[in-house]
Amino acid sequence: MSKSYEITGKIIKIDDIQEFNSGYKKREFIVEVASGKYTDQIKFYVGGKQLDKIKDDMLNQNILIKFNIRGNEWKGSYYVSLQAWDIAIAASQNQEPDEDDELTF
DSSP states (O other): OOOEEEEEEEEEEEOOOEEOTTSOEEEEEEEEEEETTEEEEEEEEEEGGGGGGOOGGGTTOEEEEEEEEEEEEETTEEEEEEEEEEEEEOSOTTSOOOTTOOOOO
């Protein structure tokens, strides 16, 4: 069983749903997270039965994301993806994420 992580940030982009030949569907989105005086822009995805967790009206909202880190090898290259499994509107919409908001391990 993989370990779960969480992070708070603002959704700045939501892509269209992608459908694959296998019938699997996923949707990617970008979250901006304060990191000191800079910001990080991190790509997450939801897939399968979790597609309803991300909605177009969440754009520009602060959210709390619970996610798993996934990794795989394909033709000698290694890939990492962040699979969101729970997304909730953050408690306060009027405040930017704190610079201390980092991955919770």
